[in-house]
Amino acid sequence: MxxxxxxxxxxxxxxxxxxxxxxxxxxxxxxxxxxxxxxxxxxxxxxxxxxxxxxxxxxxxxxxxxxxxxxxxxxxxxxxxxxxxxxxxxxxxxxxxxxxxxxxxxxxMQLDRAERGFSFRFDGPLDMRMGHDGPTAADVIAKASETDLANIIYIFGEERHSRAVARAIVAARREAPIVTTRALADIVSRVVRSKPNEIHPGTRTFQGLRIFINExxxxxxxxxxxxxxxxxxxxxxxxxxxxxxxxxxxxxxxxxxxxxxxxxxxxxxxxxxxxxxxxxxxxxxxxxxxxxxxxxxxxxxxxxxxxxTDAPAQPDHETFGWPSLADVMRGG
Missing domain, CATH: 3.40.50.150 (Vaccinia Virus protein VP39)
Structure with a gap:
C-alpha cells in the first residue's frame, strides 16, 4: 500500500x-x-x-x-x-x-495520508491537524519549551522516556528545524529503543503530539x-x-x-x-x-x-491539569 x-x-x-x-x-x-x-x-x-x-x-x-x-x-x-x-x-x-x-x-483515512503528517510510517510534513487551522506539530516542536514537550509527550503519549525525547528534540532543533515526520521519528528512535515485535519507538511521542495539537x-x-x-x-x-x-x-x-x-x-x-x-x-x-x-x-x-433520563443536565465542574495549547504556543 x-x-x-x-x-x-x-x-x-x-x-x-x-x-x-x-x-x-x-x-x-x-x-x-x-x-x-x-x-x-x-x-x-x-x-x-x-x-x-x-x-x-x-x-x-x-x-x-x-x-x-x-x-x-x-x-x-x-x-x-x-x-x-x-x-x-x-x-x-x-x-x-x-x-x-x-x-x-x-x-x-488521516493516518494513511502522508501529507497529513500523522504517521511515522510515511515521510510527510509534520502537520497532524485534524482540521485546517491552528498550529501544526512542527510549530509546537519549534516553540514549546523542553519542559512543556516532556509534559505533552508524557501526559498525552504516556511515554516513560518523555524527558529524554524532549531533550533530544530541543538539541536537534538547534541544528535545524524539525519539519517532517521522518525527521521526528529518527530523533525519537535514537532515544527510545524497542525490541522486535514491539510498537515503533515513535508511537507514543506521535500520539502525544497529535492529541495535544488537536486538543x-x-x-x-x-x-x-x-x-x-x-x-x-x-x-x-x-x-x-x-x-x-x-x-x-x-x-x-x-x-x-x-x-x-x-x-x-x-x-x-x-x-x-x-x-x-x-x-x-x-x-x-x-x-x-x-x-x-x-x-x-x-x-x-x-x-x-x-x-x-428526564433529570436536568448536571453542572460541569471538571478541571484538568494538563498543558494548554494556547499557553504553550504563547510561551507561558
Missing amino acids: TANAPSPHISVLGREAVDFLAPRDGGIYVDATFGAGGYSRAILDVPGTRVIGIDRDRTAIAAGFDLVDTSGGRLTLVEDRFSNLAEICAAQGLDRVDGVVMDVGVSS ELDELHTSLVAAERVLKPGGRLVVVSFHSLEDRIVKNFIAQRGKRAGGSRHLPDIEQAAPSFDILTKRPVTPGQEEIAANPRARSAKLRAAQR
Whole structure:
C-alpha cells in the first residue's frame, strides 16, 4: 500500500454502536465524528431517520457529499469541532435529539495520508491537524519549551522516556528545524529503543503530539457535556474510544452522571443531583477476534453507552491539569 492509496475506513464496533443507539423512524441523530460516514450510513438505513454529521476535517465533509445526495435530504454535514454539537444542533433548529454517537480519535483515512503528517510510517510534513487551522506539530516542536514537550509527550503519549525525547528534540532543533515526520521519528528512535515485535519507538511521542495539537481530550469532555444538554429523555449516547486516556474520560463522565444517591443508616443523606444518565454498559463492549483480524485498528476499542433520563443536565465542574495549547504556543 502506498501513502497516496489509503485503505477504506471501517467503523469499529459499528454494528454494536448502532444497536445501542437504537435508531427509529422519525428520530434525529448526531454523528459527532462523521469520518467516512459508517455510522451515518447505518442510521440512515432506518427509514425516516435524520442525521447531523459533524467533522472538523473538510476532506471528510467533501467525501460525504454523495451520501448527502443519496439520503434524500436526511443527512446534513457540518464542518466544525464536535465539541460545538449543541450550537450546531441549535443552528439546525434542534434543541433536542434522539441520539449522539462518537468515534473518538484519528481515522485510518488521516493516518494513511502522508501529507497529513500523522504517521511515522510515511515521510510527510509534520502537520497532524485534524482540521485546517491552528498550529501544526512542527510549530509546537519549534516553540514549546523542553519542559512543556516532556509534559505533552508524557501526559498525552504516556511515554516513560518523555524527558529524554524532549531533550533530544530541543538539541536537534538547534541544528535545524524539525519539519517532517521522518525527521521526528529518527530523533525519537535514537532515544527510545524497542525490541522486535514491539510498537515503533515513535508511537507514543506521535500520539502525544497529535492529541495535544488537536486538543482531543478537552474536545471529548466538552462534547460529552454538550451531548448531555441536547439529548432528550430516552436519548442514547454511544462512544467508541481507542486508548486509556479517552476511555477514562468517557467512563468517569458516564459514571458520575449515572450515580444514584445511596443512603446510610449511620450518616444523614447528602444531597446529590438526580442521575442524568442510566448506564447501559456496566463494562465496556470490545470487538471480537473476527473484527480485530479484519481491522487491526479495532484491537484497543472500547464502547460505552448510556441513556438520558428526564433529570436536568448536571453542572460541569471538571478541571484538568494538563498543558494548554494556547499557553504553550504563547510561551507561558
